[in-house]
Every structure is written in structure tokens, then in C-alpha cells.
Amino acid sequence: MILHADLDAFYAAVEQRRRPGLAGRPVAVGATGPRGVVMSASYEARASGVESGQPVVRARRVCPELVVVAPDMDEYAVVSANVMAVLSSFSRKVEPASLDEAYLDLAGVPFRPRVLAELLRERVWQEQRLALSVGVGPNKLIAKLASVAAKPDGLLVVTPAEVPGFLLPLPATRLPGVGPSTTAALTRFGLTTVADLAATPPDTLRRIVGAAAGEQLARFARGEDLRPVVPQRAERSLGGERTFPADVSAEHELIRTTLLRLAESAAARLRAAGVAGRTVTVKVRFADLRTVTRSRTLPEPVDLAHDLYATAVQVFDGMGLARARIRLIGLRVEGLGQGARPQQMALGEREHGWSELERTVDRVRAKFGTASVGPASLLEPGREVAREPGREVGKEPGGDAGKGTS
Numbered sequence: 001m002i003l004h005a006d007l008d009a010f011y012a013a014v015e016q017r018r019r020p021g022l023a024g025r026p027v028a029v030g031a032t033g034p035r036g037v038v039m040s041a042s043y044e045a046r047a048s049g050v051e052s053g054q055p056v057v058r059a060r061r062v063c064p065e066l067v068v069v070a071p072d073m074d075e076y077a078v079v080s081a082n083v084m085a086v087l088s089s090f091s092r093k094v095e096p097a098s099l100d101e102a103y104l105d106l107a108g109v110p111f112r113p114r115v116l117a118e119l120l121r122e123r124v125w126q127e128q129r130l131a132l133s134v135g136v137g138p139n140k141l142i143a144k145l146a147s148v149a150a151k152p153d154g155l156l157v158v159t160p161a162e163v164p165g166f167l168l169p170l171p172a173t174r175l176p177g178v179g180p181s182t183t184a185a186l187t188r189f190g191l192t193t194v195a196d197l198a199a200t201p202p203d204t205l206r207r208i209v210g211a212a213a214g215e216q217l218a219r220f221a222r223g224e225d226l227r228p229v230v231p232q233r234a235e236r237s238l239g240g241e242r243t244f245p246a247d248v249s250a251e252h253e254l255i256r257t258t259l260l261r262l263a264e265s266a267a268a269r270l271r272a273a274g275v276a277g278r279t280v281t282v283k284v285r286f287a288d289l290r291t292v293t294r295s296r297t298l299p300e301p302v303d304l305a306h307d308l309y310a311t312a313v314q315v316f317d318g319m320g321l322a323r324a325r326i327r328l329i330g331l332r333v334e335g336l337g338q339g340a341r342p343q344q345m346a347l348g349e350r351e352h353g354w355s356e357l358e359r360t361v362d363r364v365r366a367k368f369g370t371a372s373v374g375p376a377s378l379l380e381p382g383r384e385v386a387r388e389p390g391r392e393v394g395k396e397p398g399g400d401a402g403k404g405t406s
């Protein structure tokens, strides 16, 4: 059996989670400019007719009380990595299909599918406060259709015997690969449900939509799908970059705080994926669009923001860019391998609490959201900062402040 796991209204749900004031309100994630498009809509927004892919301008018209939030892909990537880590703890074969969905091959998993699905949903809710819908079926096609049918926040198991009763009444548009032009062609021949397709000779389908697509449609209409679950090959590098709204001088403090933010995000994703990297690459794009990159390879793999940041600053300082005007800065970690040993030493320090501290931060964030804790130097002036002896932990208003996470 194959399991398809899909987070409900993922980007919108992450925004609602980290801004408690948005809970229960219609929220859309999308660029807020005049040409923005809705990337994700909360169920409250969907109830008013807001849809993914809709221009934000139109979404605001159909739902005047809509709250539109600009996307934060770094945050979604971190949350996604945390959820994928949960899924990977239940099956060795996990294939992420996008940031918010994945297929699991259940062969060799020591739970009945329904029990496993409930465990997964419970774990993701407990650790991330995100609703995960799950479909289980004899192949990828049925598992995915089942998770769609289970939404929101549901579970549907379709046994092989139940496939015809589940599949045949569905609209043909639910099948993968049936887009607007295929739908138009099928409709001309009066074919609107999967049952219609199943009752049509494959030769006829091939004539209507073309040989390859017709072949696939006929197979899907019979509930057949031989696509295997292909576990994701380990990423070989990971990182991010920031373009500044205005060019920044190389000495400006913003360079360092940006490197720290990028190091933080990369380190969280490394640890969530259970990997560490040995090579830190810094990329700089100048005001005239020239781009340079410099790397440094460490003796041991690291997965801590402290180490990534220290290395990135050394690399950056070694570039000798004193007078440069900088447009973009990036940080990438390469040479990824198995996770760092928990007792590893951070650069140049014997006894230190960085590893323990950052892993504690991971656990707090898994529970309360990414904005709940971070280095004090990333806080803007005026923000509330909670200090404890020997460490500095900040709370961001508008994150999950108020839950007592520090």
C-alpha cells in the first residue's frame, strides 16, 4: 500500500500558526503587489470563493475581509523539512512531491495502514500544529485521490476491493494530467466521469487525446498506476540568498545580520534533514551585477548556525570587499553527509553549549514555530528580548509571543 500525506492549506496554515490573530480568519498567501497571485488560501478564505491561482486583486473582491500575507519561502522550507523528518521516521521510502506533500511506501512498515496514518497525523499535529490529510491506496494514484477526498484534516483508506466504488464516480478532471484542453476534448465526446473513461475503449481515448495521454487515461480509469515511490536522493547542497532592497556597503552591519539569518535557516534545515555539511560557500553580487563566490571547507561536517556563520564571516572578510556596494548575498552549505556527531566541537571552542542550545531551539521551534526563538542580534531595536544567564533568546512580537516560549 502507498500513503499520500498532504498538509492542508500549507502556506496559509503556517502564517495562521505564527500569527495567532489570524486563526479562524480568511488568509491568503501571495505577493501583495498589483500582479500578485494567491499561492495558498485558508479554508476560511476558500469558503468565500478565494482559490489558489486567483489574482490577489480578484480574491480581495470576492472576500473583502481577506488578509493577504507575503510568502516566506524560507520559513515554509524549514517547516517542510521538519514534517518530512516526521514522515521519514515511519518509512524508509519517502518521496516528497512538493513542500507540503509526500508519498510513503508502506512495504515493511510494522503498522496497519490506518493505524500508521493516524500516528502520522497525530505526530504532525503535536509537533507542528498543522493539519495533515492522508490517503492510503494500492498505488500512488488512489492514495493521492484519497487524500484529496479526505481534506480537510481527514483520513481515507481505499482498499483494493474498494477502488472501483471510490474511483469511478469521480470527475475525470481529478485524474493527473487532465488539464483544461484534455477536459475540453473529453467533454466534446460526453466523457465527464472516470466511469465514462473506463467504459470507453482505449483506442477511442487514444484518438481523442493522443496516443500517450490516452494510454495513461485508460490505465488510470482502471485504477492502475505502476509509478513507484522513489525516495528523494539526498540533497548535495542547501542554502539561501537575499537581495537587498537598496545596495549595501560591505562594511554595513546588515551584511553580517543577513549572513547570520541565512546561517540560521540553513542550519535548521540541515538538522531537520539529519545531515551536516563541510563546505561553506558565500556568494556576493555587486551593484553592477558581477557575481563572485568563495568557499571554505572545514575539517569536520557541521550543522550549527554558529559554525556556519563564523565560517561565512571568515570567507566574506577574506574577499577583501571593503569599498564594494553589494546587491545580494548568499550562503550555501555543500558536501552534505550524515548528521554531525552531537558531541562535535564548534570551531575554536572546547567546552561550549552551542550544539545543545541550537538543538533546544529546534525543539522549541518544532513546538511553537520558527519565529519563537532566535539570536538576539536578529531582533530589531525595540523588540522585546528575554535574557537568561549565559544565553540570549529573543521573542518576536507577531510570532508566537505570548505562549511563553523563551
Ligand SMILES: [Mg+2]
Pocket (backbone or CB within 6 Å): 006, 007, 008, 009, 010, 100, 101
Ligand atoms: Mg497541501
